Amino acid sequence: MAANRSGDPLAGASVRLSRPGKAGLAADLETDRGGRFAARDLSEGEYRIDVTKASHLPVSVTVRVRGEPSEAHVRLLRLGVITGSVVDAQGQPVRGAFVFAIRDGGQRELRAGLYAAVDARGMYRLYGLTPGSYTVAATYGASAQNLGMTGSATVSSAGSGAAYYPDNRQPKLFTVTDGEEWRADFTLLPQATYTIHGQVEFPPHKGLFWIALAPEDRPDLASAAAQARPDGSFQLPGIAPGSYTVFVSGPSLGRGFRGGVPPENAFFGRARIDVTSEDVHGLVIAPQPALTVPFVLQPEEGTVCDGRGELVLTPLEDWAAELARRVPVESHEFQVDRLAPARYALSASGMGKSCFTPEGAVADLSKSAGPVAVRLVPAGAIAGRASGSAVLLFGGAGEPARVAYPDAEARFAFDELRPGRYRVAVQADPAKPAGEPFPVTVTPGEPVEVDLMPR
Structure with a gap:
């Protein structure tokens, strides 16, 4: 049976059974209105059950089929949502702003749902967030996204930059466990900004060089981007005071959402720069192969x-x-x-x-x-004791949840795990929601032992 965290049956979920080490599927099913599925005439042995449904976290369960009928109760968690707006000091929408959900401790991913362009009202919606913690950031003005999508960008009243919610010094972590819906509203205030004037020193060529400006303390999200002119000169307007790294790449013959598309014989350069209380002149960067x-x-x-x-x-x-x-x-x-x-x-x-x-x-x-x-390094594992009907394991972004069923001695295990951070939750009763997940760090080699018994 497939159900949500509250125990309500999930109809129309995809259920696929496979045998480890064997090609093809043993069964390809769909749950009925009562959330039930049945795979018949299975030979004895170990099976993997993969259950998926739109807007829910995929779940993988391993079961052993013996002579008598076997049952598997699978709970699917809803994926999280973050909505909000990006407006200026007058409450007007900031056109051309993009918003990102960035997994804590991970890299920014550009997959559907984890980023969004604001609409005509300045509203956005991020969706499909797997369990974990996220920061939310908005780019505005002459961003790489604007330039990559449209070929041009307009500096807003707040200049060009990347803003984390609620501020860049201490971004808030939004924690998703089961379908939470959060809100993050950005208000971009006017500030003193300056222009960086520079030159890409390179022989005449086809294509244009791309320039990105990223804060030294948060280089994973550029504050501004530009394309150099055919003579190599460029400007980055609307830049707030701070310490930055300037990145140069090209000569690009195309563009995409991330920015330029360097050719096989690309050239790159980088330089550190400080913006204080005036425009910057005389920046020269000579890209190298x-x-x-x-x-x-x-x-x-x-x-x-x-x-x-x-x-x-x-x-x-x-x-x-x-x-x-x-x-x-x-x-x-x-x-x-x-x-x-x-x-x-x-x-x-x-x-x-x-x-x-x-x-x-x-x-x-x-x-x-x-x-x-x-x-x-070798795979890691989690092993331990739990008093309940099931133990749920949540991994990194895009990974399905895994379920283990404690045996007669209350033992459970998850093996072949990529070393790193996970979250574990216990479902004490199949008719009730699982408890709050808590973090577990998996190390290479020996299993990490955890005791989930009631105290």
Whole structure:
């Protein structure tokens, strides 16, 4: 049976059964009006049940089928929503503003629901938020999003920038557990702003260079972006006082939501700059060819890798350019070309059930062009005791929830987990909601033992 957190049946949920290590599906079903499903004529053994429904967090359950009928009670949590507005000091909508939900401790993701453009009334809606904590930020004025989408951008009365809710010094964390609906309203006040005048020093070429300006303390969201003119000159107007990094990439032959699309023979540059109480003149940046960086995989003891897979490089700085890379890996030593002198988060993908990069793995190419050692660590696990009908495990963004059923001795376990932060909740009664989730940090190797018994 599939139900929501309150116990109400969920009709029309997709239910798929598969056998570990076997191709294809054992059953492809849909729940009826009572939230029920039935898979018949199954051979004995272990099955994985994947349950999905729109606006709910997918759930994965492992069950063992024996001679007698088996039952699985699956609870689906609703995904969270954040709504609000972006207005100026007069309460007028700030046209061209974009709003983002950024997972705490993670990178900004540009997938449906996690960002939104304000409408004609200045309203926005973020949706599909999986359990976890989020900050909310708005970009306005000459943002990379405006420039990438329309090819032009207008500076607002508040200038150009990125604002976190309720302020940049101490952003609020919005916690989502089961379908919460939050509100975050931005009011952008007028402030003293200045213009940065600069020059990209580069021979004549086809295409334009993109310039992004990001605060030193929050480089993951640019305050402003611009395209250099054919002669290399550029302006960044509406900039508030502060310390920034200027990023240059190109010559771009296209644009997208993130900004420019660097070609294979791209050039990159970066410079630090302070904006105080006047316009900035004389900034000159000479871009250099993209980096070719050697990488070396270093599996730790106990790590079992398949010998191939992908290394995912996600930029931790907003260059107003498409910099993310997915690199096929077929040996322990390899090179990656076309990289910017940027900071990248590293993540191993598809290298095996017990082969992961540790949480927080970073390649800082702003200071060194390698070689980069990539640690690979074994999977982790959570084991323990719980008094209840089920234990729910919530992972990172986009990962389905997992469910474990305590045995006769109240023991449960989740294995083959990517090391990192998770949230665990106990459902004491199948007819009642699960309790509040609490954090658990999974380390490589030995299981993390947790005691969820009542005290």
